[in-house]
Amino acid sequence: MSMAEPPEGHLTVTQLNELVKLRLEEDFPRLWVGGEITNLSLPGSGHAYFTLKDESCSVRAVMFKPYLMRHRKQLQEGKQVLIRCKPGLYTNRGEFQLLADEARLQGVGEQQLLLMQLKEKLKAKGYFEPSRKKQIPKFPKRIALITSATGSAIRDLLEVLGKRWPLAAIVIRSCRVQGELAPGEISAAIHLVNKVHNLGKLDVDLLIVGRGGGSQEDLWAFNNELVADAIYHSTIPVISAVGHEDDLTIADLVADFRAVTPTEAACAATPDAASILAFLQETETYLAKAVSSKVTGLREHLKLLSNRKCFKTPTEWIHLKLQRIDDLSLRFKSASLAPLNSLKEKIIFLREKLESLSPLSTLKRGYSITLKLLPEKQTKLVTKPEDVSPGDFVKILLGEASILAQVKDIQDQ
Amino acid sequence: MATRKKNESSFESSLKELEEVVQSLESSQVNLEEHLKLYEKGVTLIHLCQSTLKDAEKRIELLTGVDESGNPRLEKFGHESTVKKEEKGLFSMED
Numbered sequence: 205m206s207m208a209e210p211p212e213g214h215l216t217v218t219q220l221n222e223l224v225k226l227r228l229e230e231d232f233p234r235l236w237v238g239g240e241i242t243n244l245s246l247p248g249s250g251h252a253y254f255t256l257k258d259e260s261c262s263v264r265a266v267m268f269k270p271y272l273m274r275h276r277k278q279l280q281e282g283k284q285v286l287i288r289c290k291p292g293l294y295t296n297r298g299e300f301q302l303l304a305d306e307a308r309l310q311g312v313g314e315q316q317l318l319l320m321q322l323k324e325k326l327k328a329k330g331y332f333e334p335s336r337k338k339q340i341p342k343f344p345k346r347i348a349l350i351t352s353a354t355g356s357a358i359r360d361l362l363e364v365l366g367k368r369w370p371l372a373a374i375v376i377r378s379c380r381v382q383g384e385l386a387p388g389e390i391s392a393a394i395h396l397v398n399k400v401h402n403l404g405k406l407d408v409d410l411l412i413v414g415r416g417g418g419s420q421e422d423l424w425a426f427n428n429e430l431v432a433d434a435i436y437h438s439t440i441p442v443i444s445a446v447g448h449e450d451d452l453t454i455a456d457l458v459a460d461f462r463a464v465t466p467t468e469a470a471c472a473a474t475p476d477a478a479s480i481l482a483f484l485q486e487t488e489t490y491l492a493k494a495v496s497s498k499v500t501g502l503r504e505h506l507k508l509l510s511n512r513k514c515f516k517t518p519t520e521w522i523h524l525k526l527q528r529i530d531d532l533s534l535r536f537k538s539a540s541l542a543p544l545n546s547l548k549e550k551i552i553f554l555r556e557k558l559e560s561l562s563p564l565s566t567l568k569r570g571y572s573i574t575l576k577l578l579p580e581k582q583t584k585l586v587t588k589p590e591d592v593s594p595g596d597f598v599k600i601l602l603g604e605a606s607i608l609a610q611v612k613d614i615q616d617q
Numbered sequence: 618m619a620t621r622k623k624n625e626s627s628f629e630s631s632l633k634e635l636e637e638v639v640q641s642l643e644s645s646q647v648n649l650e651e652h653l654k655l656y657e658k659g660v661t662l663i664h665l666c667q668s669t670l671k672d673a674e675k676r677i678e679l680l681t682g683v684d685e686s687g688n689p690r691l692e693k694f695g696h697e698s699t700v701k702k703e704e705k706g707l708f709s710m711e712d
Contacts, residue, residue, distance in 0.1 A: 343629040370673035377680045403687040484663045491659045494642045
């Protein structure tokens, strides 16, 4: 490498980086380094980029494609490995990195192990029991957001919450969401909101606890027992939004609902005003239809009824009745006159009989009746010679007249 | 009618009541007079819900702490939402 003399002791960045790179490569032979793999990324180039870390430190590492093909199994997130590598410098960014060409599994990474132990412990305590999960309210009145007031999650949360359900009041309790202090602050915030809620000072229906996305180390605060305890003891339902699709944090496991991102959390927390308004609109139309169909139904019924014969030809009924009256009166007449008629006939018969017996009919045939006139206008029927004496006045009754006469003589026949 | 639970918002109970109205209307046992009464009630509830939603003002506060007796200390939290700008289109059906 040709080294131009830097004027007045200055180096360009490139020169510096090249120098450091050279020194690193000269001073460090190929060596084995043990640590936990995190932030593994496998871009299309076929190289693998990852971070190797222990309890306190981390270093960037890369394994190029030809080596990776033989060690893909060993290179996995969270795995404790030994890698054979040469330390070097990525000159473009001045970044210290390990160039790995071999990897051997070293059992489970220590942090991962601690996490697994914590999970087992909390599981045994019943922290993850689905049966104890609280229901997320459908129409929250106040939602508390427990996240950094300056982080990326808060923007998304406020945006989506405000758009979906402006009826819900929002209260923010800001806290750190990464670093050593984060677990204590997150759990204290959960406790504080629960306290004011339980004292009846500020009703809160729902907590959203979380942060925007980040690397696995960034999410570490949500794998903490303090945070798990706070969520577990919260009387207010909790939605977690830790922003990492692949890894379930302990906070996610304890929370009543796990959202992958803050946006998803906001959606899970609230109904959608727009769709509710659409529903209301539909219901209004539906109600109007229901009423008009009711009216139409009744109108149809009325029409059917009014088409019935009794309404259509109302006089027919009267005619039928009249006919019946006629019928009855006829029957009545015949029934009541029958005895009368037979009586009449009898009378006629008797009269005829009577007439045949009457002397008047005899007179009509030319006979006559002689009556002797007595004083005081009395009369006596003359039937034998001794009944009259000459000089008596008699009345001779003919059929249609009578003769007044004086007896002259009485002669025997 | 709707028995309002302690934690139920008035919006929620209005919505429930509306559901009951619809159910009653769907049962054919209702006579015309009741039917019209229910319809009127339903429409009133719908308009109430709509205006509640449309008139809602967003309230965002920062909880900075509590005093000795547990009263929360709240501050207004400034959040310039894009919602305000879109307000007119917010409740459109395309959403």
